[in-house]
Amino acid sequence: MAASDKSVDDSLYPIAVLIDELKNEDVQLRLNSIKKLSTIALALGEERTRSELIPFLTETIYDEDEVLLALADQLGNFTSLVGGPEFAMYLLPPLESLATVEETVVRDKAVESLRTVAAEHSALDLEIHVVPTLQRLVSGDWFTSRTSACGLFSVCYPRVTQPVKAELRANFRKLCQDETPMVRRAAANKLGEFAKVVETEYLKSDLIPNFVQLAQDDQDSVRLLAVEACVSIAQLLPQDDVEHLVLPTLRQCASDSSWRVRYMVAEKFVDLQKAVGPEITRVDLVPAFQYLLKDAEAEVRAAVATKVKDFCANLDKANQVSIILSSILPYVRDLVSDPNPHVKSALASVIMGLSPMLGAYQTVDQLLPLFLIQLKDECPEVRLNIISNLDCVNDVIGIQQLSQSLLPAIVELAEDSKWRVRLAIIEYMPALAGQLGQEFFDQKLRGLCMGWLNDHVYAIREAATLNMKKLVEQFGAPWAEQAIIPMILVMSRNKNYLHRMTCLFCLNVLAEVCGTDITTKLLLPTVLLLAADPVANVRFNVAKTLQKISPFLEASVIDAQVKPTLDKLNADTDVDVKHFAAQAIAGIAAELEISVFRTAVPPCMGLKIEAALNSKLVVEPPPMSAAAESGGVLLELNANEGNGNG
DSSP states (O other): OHHHHHHHHHHHHHHHHHHHHHTOSOHHHHHHHHHTHHHHHHHHOHHHIIIIIHHHHHHTOOSOHHHHHHHHHHHTTOGGGGTSGGGGGGGHHHHHHHTTSSOHHHHHHHHHHHHHHHHTSOHHHIIIIIHHHHHHHHTOSSHHHHHHHGGGHHHHGGGSOHHHHHHHHHHHHHHHTOSSHHHHHHHHHHHHHHHTTSOHHHIIIIIHHHHHHHHTOSOHHHHHHHHHHHHHHHHHSOHHHIIIIIHHHHHHHHTOSSHHHHHHHHHTHHHHHHHHOHHHIIIIIHHHHHHHHTOSSHHHHHHHHTTHHHHHHTSOTTTHHHHIIIIIHHHHHHHHTOSOHHHHHHHHTTGGGGHHHHHHHHIIIIIHHHHHHHHTOSOHHHHHHHHHTHHHHHHHHHHHHHHHHTHHHHHHHHTOSSHHHHHHHHHHHHHHHHHHOHHHHHHHTHHHHHHHTTOSSHHHHHHHHHHHHHHHHHHOHHHHHHHTHHHHHHGGGOSSHHHHHHHHHHHHHHHHHHHHHHIIIIIHHHHHHGGGOSSHHHHHHHHHHHHHHGGGSOHHHIIIIIHHHHHHHHTOSSHHHHHHHHHHHHHHHHHHHHHHHHHHSOGGGHHHHHHHHHHHOOOOOOOOOHHHHTTGGGGGOOTTTOTTOO
16 A cells, blocks of 8 residues: 555656746746656656646746746647647647737747647647637737737638638638737738638638728838738739739838838838739839839838849849839939948949849940949948959959959059058958959959058058968969969068068968968978067067967977977077967977877867866966067057057
């Protein structure tokens, strides 16, 4: 008997733990217990989950939003734990309660789970259990339940009988006319989804009047959601019906008094274009598109500007070029000089895509002048978007024409008197090089990139150094060996120590992309040569460079060439040189030790040993001078570079 009692106690233990933790004051404990619901349900079994766990959860719905959100998520996957689809109705009460709470994310998750559970019901159970749940939500006193109800119509409607379908359509109409804006907004949001499952005759007789009413709502938050429904409805109707039933409302939305509604029309314009077909597009949508391109609100102009390429691409091919030239391009010209930078940037991201549609002659005649204006725009985003898409134009007019028309503008910007403009062009150079190809780059742009390394502003030299690395990644180490490394090595003999330091900075980054052979054969000898430089800043940067490139050198080379040089620098008269030399010696020693252990020890122990090495092989270098502590490398700044250039 005692053994039997003990067995019962053991079986009750999981639910006891759950109840205990759910009532705990600590939110995290309650949250953890909710996340373990599936484990507890498995321990209880299907029958006790239905008879004990689900009722308990239904009664304790009042909690922190975080806990309720986790509960709503868990219940959506609970069907198998209550005994399968034939018992799925047991999950409806707690989810119905969750669908009425005040917090939006909890309601949304509860509706998502309700949709999942409803889809698992048989058609009969759907009418017996799910539809009454939906009707209770529709007639709820609080707007929260009515907003949640909107999400359930599309999952119930296809599988119920005709009388029930009529009730559902009537209920949806009721929600579309609800006195609370939040409910009408939810109905407008789900109107397109519901339209896809409703028969065409009822779509025209029941839902389109609802759509027209929502599109004329006094709340712009409702009207803008009706625009999304417009796309779905237009896709479902024949062209004649679209013209008579949908287009009047669409025209009204395109000229709506609220910029948010017009913005939504701009966002959905290409989808609308695809839904209505080429003829309606030519007659009705082209004028609407023009209207939006000259909208008073910058946000609307920016949104529709991003659609220029796609809208033109979907025009009727027979009239495409003529429509673009006569109806679109005049408005695009105005946007090129728009006062708002976001509008110009949005246009620049797509305008190059018009080239393949217009062909070589019209691109040179009509588009190139616009590209030149955008290349000289004061907004860096505009310039970047043009340079990033040059390949579209290159494919149409050819590299020769491109170099004659646009390259002079790029070179002019690269030599601009304002260093920030030069900096912007440097950042675009790798993308430009990738589009134009190695041969063209060597002929036209390589000299420009090398010139930046000698710029009088430190920020430009630093950016040019990183640019070199990206170019080598683009064109490969053999190109670097032939094209740029010899020119960089010449800088090591320049009389200006700033140029010698720039040489070291370049060698730092090139070692990462050039590999061991080139680093050992070409880069290392120059670094070692600069170890005897008369300027201390150059010498301590030699120490830092040797540490940086050591992972790309053979151990024998480090022992024979790098260590003797660092030992010599460690005995330097300058305290900063000694500091960085000691730091480099310690770093290289640690790296070598780790490398030895990596090769000798099984992989499973690698992380532990590496952590141990990192904690034990730190060698304290001698202290830096106060000047170097505050940023030794900044000593290189000369009087010309000024504040903010270094």
